[in-house]
Amino acid sequence: MHWKALALAPLLAAHGSAQSASMPMMRFSCSKLVIDRLDPLVTPGQVPSPHLHQIVGGDSFNATMDPAAHDLPAASTCTSCTFSEDFSNYWTAVLYFRARNGTYRRVPQSVSEGLRADGGITVYYIPPYDGKKVTAFKPGFRMLVGDATRTAPSGSDPKVCHRCMPKTGDASHVNCASPDSQTLPTGFCEGGIRSVITFPTCWDGKNTDSPDHRSHVAYPVSGSFDRSTDKCPASHPVLIPQVMFEVMWDTTQFNHKELWSESGEQPFVWSTNDPHGYTQHGDYVFGWKGDSLQRAMDARCNGDVCSALKVQTPEEAMKCTIPRTYVNDEIDGWVTEIPGQMAMAA
Numbered sequence: 001m002h003w004k005a006l007a008l009a010p011l012l013a014a015h016g017s018a019q020s021a022s023m024p025m026m027r028f029s030c031s032k033l034v035i036d037r038l039d040p041l042v043t044p045g046q047v048p049s050p051h052l053h054q055i056v057g058g059d060s061f062n063a064t065m066d067p068a069a070h071d072l073p074a075a076s077t078c079t080s081c082t083f084s085e086d087f088s089n090y091w092t093a094v095l096y097f098r099a100r101n102g103t104y105r106r107v108p109q110s111v112s113e114g115l116r117a118d119g120g121i122t123v124y125y126i127p128p129y130d131g132k133k134v135t136a137f138k139p140g141f142r143m144l145v146g147d148a149t150r151t152a153p154s155g156s157d158p159k160v161c162h163r164c165m166p167k168t169g170d171a172s173h174v175n176c177a178s179p180d181s182q183t184l185p186t187g188f189c190e191g192g193i194r195s196v197i198t199f200p201t202c203w204d205g206k207n208t209d210s211p212d213h214r215s216h217v218a219y220p221v222s223g224s225f226d227r228s229t230d231k232c233p234a235s236h237p238v239l240i241p242q243v244m245f246e247v248m249w250d251t252t253q254f255n256h257k258e259l260w261s262e263s264g265e266q267p268f269v270w271s272t273n274d275p276h277g278y279t280q281h282g283d284y285v286f287g288w289k290g291d292s293l294q295r296a297m298d299a300r301c302n303g304d305v306c307s308a309l310k311v312q313t314p315e316e317a318m319k320c321t322i323p324r325t326y327v328n329d330e331i332d333g334w335v336t337e338i339p340g341q342m343a344m345a346a
């Protein structure tokens with residue numbers, strides 16, 4: 001079967017009554033930790049990083065995060081995620097709105113259906129559906145999906161895409177297939193814009209990182225979203241949890257014709273200064289305490305409740321925030337340039 005049809009499974013299973021014991025997956029919210037110009041994976045130590053990110057997870061996040069020295073669970077005192085042993089960090093680009101007069105405003109985030117958080121990211125960890133052993137990440141593990149410099153679509157099997165959300169409910173559960181697109185939606189989205197980032201499910205079994213932060217992991221040779229027929233390439237034989245980010249951008253305050261350009265062109269721009277949508281990306285730095293993620297995977301934990309894990313309330317998770325390291329950018333209110341980017345011609 002084609003992956004697009006099989007891709008129905010993950011989001012279907014994640015939503016309420018459709019949840020099925022045969023397709024368990026963890027789905028939980030990680031509230032906003034900080035919005036900052038930092039990128040310890042791609043530009044470690046650099047303050048500010050080239051573009052603005054929204055970051056969630058453990059509060060040991062900082063500009064450097066040297067994999068040899070930075071022990072996330074030991075250095076963290078809290079996490080903005082539901083599972084309180086998860087001190088990992090997760091981050092993506094930030095969405096901006098460009099008004100008719102050429103000024104920009106950061107688009108606020110909202111929380112996914114059925115969860116409670118202050119914006120942030122809904123994180124999935126999806127094991128194979130057929131009961132196969134899945135190997136949790138090792139300390140120091142990190143990876144990157146998407147490309148902040150991309151100027152064209154990524155081909156027939158995208159891993160980063162957008163959906164124009166209906167006011168309530170979800171039009172379809174198919175991930176990265178129609179109605180999703182690699183480009184940003186062209187009209188008003190009553191329920192905001194959702195962006196989904198899907199990470200690889202196969203690991204080389206040796207390296208916790210690679211120079212491009214990608215080569216140590218791979219997508220399966222068939223069924224990229226289908227965890228029932230995952231077949232890893234020989235070079236990357238170890239099945240790992242499928243990490244997926246779901247980010248909801250609340251664009252509703254901008255759904256006014258008079259705010260959009262006269263030509264009606266879609267006005268949203270990623271913090272990479274990308275008005276097309278190709279550069280959204282997701283960064284992951286593993287930081288689960290001890291064997292907690294392995295236990296959760298072995299127990300096939302489902303949703304955001306798991307007897308194998310410690311859980312905190314959304315209120316506790318929302319309390320975990322950190323101050324910005326790079327404070328020179330204006331990140332609220334109307335601005336003439338996206339932080340770190342040159343203004344586009346009007």
Ligand SMILES: *[C@@H]1O[C@H](CO)[C@@H](O)[C@H](O)[C@H]1NC(C)=O
Pocket residue numbers: 060061062063064065070071075
């Ligand atoms: C980042 O955090 C680690 C661990 O707490 C610490 O050793 C390091 O000095 C911090 N780096 C920066 C740039 O703050």
Ligand SMILES: *[C@@H]1O[C@H](CO)[C@@H](O)[C@H](O)[C@H]1NC(C)=O
Pocket residue numbers: 099100101102103259334
């Ligand atoms: C630009 O447009 C926005 C939205 O209408 C408005 O709030 C803002 O004040 C305007 N800025 C300038 C400099 O005109």
